[in-house]
Amino acid sequence: MIRSVETLEAAMDRRALLVMGACAGLGAMMPRLALAASDPELLPRVRAVVERWVGPGKFPGMVASLGIPGREPQYVARGSEGFNDGDPVTADSLFRIYSMTKPVTGMAAMQLIEQGKLGLDQPLYDILPKYRHMMVQDTYDGSITELHPANQPITIRHLITHTSGIGYSIIQKGPIRTLMEEKGLVAGQISRMKVPGLIRGEAVDGLDVFADLLAEVPLVADPGSRWSYSMGLDLMGRVIEVVTGKRFDAYLRETVFEPAGMTSTFFRVPAAEAHRLTTNYGALGGVLVPIDTGADSIYLDEPPFPFGGAGLVSSPRDYDRFLRMLAQSGTIDGQRVLGEQAVRTGTRDLLPPGVTIPAGFGGAAGFGAGGRVGKGAEAGVFGWSGAAGTVGMVDMIHALRSQIFVQFMPPTALDLLPEFQTALKADVMALLEKR
Structure with a gap:
């Protein structure tokens, strides 16, 4: 086991911890998608990818979603929260989102900037x-x-x-x-x-x-x-x-999570919610080795401090609410959470002049408040990914959101996320053709 974990650590080094390919190239596929809001099935190809990757010898479970204006997000959820956890994985299961914490922290900073x-x-x-x-x-x-x-x-x-x-x-x-x-x-x-x-x-x-x-x-x-x-x-x-003058975690809870109705986003998972926490796996030569089980997770303990760059656990439903709030310029369910200018500025390119993002992190793009900002055909797409296979992004021009939630490290070890990207593009194009 020690040898396997050391192999895992080597595989996770440097850029392998981030896979931003799933955020690339989607902006050009998203215009006018809202016109397809009456379509009963938004994600047939994504559904097929999820079903293909869930099962014995693959993943225990995963969740994908697509949200468009005027209707509830559509979730594709298959499998269980762990190979030894029979609870079905759902939009309310809890996942370690790691660096998808960064846009949350970034937007909290933008709110303080707007407030002067x-x-x-x-x-x-x-x-x-x-x-x-x-x-x-x-x-x-x-x-x-x-x-x-x-x-x-x-x-x-x-x-x-x-x-x-x-x-x-x-x-x-x-x-x-x-x-x-x-x-x-x-x-x-x-x-x-x-x-x-x-x-x-x-x-x-x-x-x-x-x-x-x-x-x-x-x-x-x-x-x-x-x-x-x-x-x-x-x-x-x-x-x-x-x-x-407030603890960072308390500030996020009071100013972002509670106003946005995000009831399942934590730096520390309460004991009463541990049954919803998925298992995280290390991908070793195509074999998944449990490294943090839901029942005995390190996320059940108080962290040394609230990690604003990688500390949150959240559910697909909760993080979709964060993305939807951004897509709606800081409001959700009639409640203003963040100022409109804070959101619009934070989801734009804020890089200093002459600075570019390396190709390994999704180059040919800008960077906003904690997330990648698409340019050209991807204009308006803001998002980031997590080290255990989660991706969340929002198209700020067309108010669309997409996500995938799974738990394995490093996320580049298997071809799941590139397949998800391809399937998502195909599903969006099919919806456009039906408009």
Whole structure:
């Protein structure tokens, strides 16, 4: 078992933790889809993909969905919440959404910007003074002693768009990764199993401690000069705490989750809801190995701090409500959750001039408040994915939402998500032909 988990950790390294291909190329397929709202079956090809991938020797269960204006989202749910968990998987099952937490944190920041409590280009050191004099590696992922002063301050824009120069222990290599792990700058959790190669150190206790220690680590690039996947959204959680005077998790609950009717989104899954939590698997040579079961999940414990970049568990129904709220410019069920300008700005390209996203993260696109922003044929599509196989996206022009929820790491180990992408495109095109 230890050998298998070490193999899993190696497979999960760097870009394998993110699969954004499922967000690519959908924008061109979505115009005028609302005209097909009377169609009783929206996802026949997606349904076939889900059914093909669920069963013995495959996945225990998964959920996909498509939401269009004027009707309830259509869910395709097959299988169970785990191979040893007979509960049927549904739109209300709980999944580890990992980096799909980032758009939630990003939009919370945009709300504070709209309210005038933060500035998009405000220096981070205004809120967290320890970030006033940052040092930068002369060579990306190189020496942590050959450094130079940052050429400009980190700003709020940089934090939410991964252009701050702050590193990420799941991305960096060499001595800076070792330094982060030694300091406990581990912005996420996977399993209770204390197996070398899977657990990269213990996270520090407290978002305030995390922020203070992160300020002592060199940046991997000058602020505003490069897109580098980062712990910027985790640090944004601490910024929100200081600005609002509330715990970050409490702030999200009071200002986003409760007003949006998101009753199944948690940093810690309540014991009473544990029966809804799916099992997470490691994909090893085509075989799924359980690494975090629903009944004994690490997500049943209080986390070291609320991870604003990768800490949430949610249900397909809940996350669809978040996407629908964005699609409706910040409102849902007649309730305003976020300001219209906050949503519209946060789902647009906010990258500094001259900065582009690497191809491995869905290049030829922009980046907004915690999520990828489509350009050209994909204009208006905003979304991001999670390290355990979840994807959520919204077409801001046509008010459409699509998702897939499954639990396996790394999400690039199998061909499920590319097949889902192809099937979703075909289903949308078929709907267009019926308009």
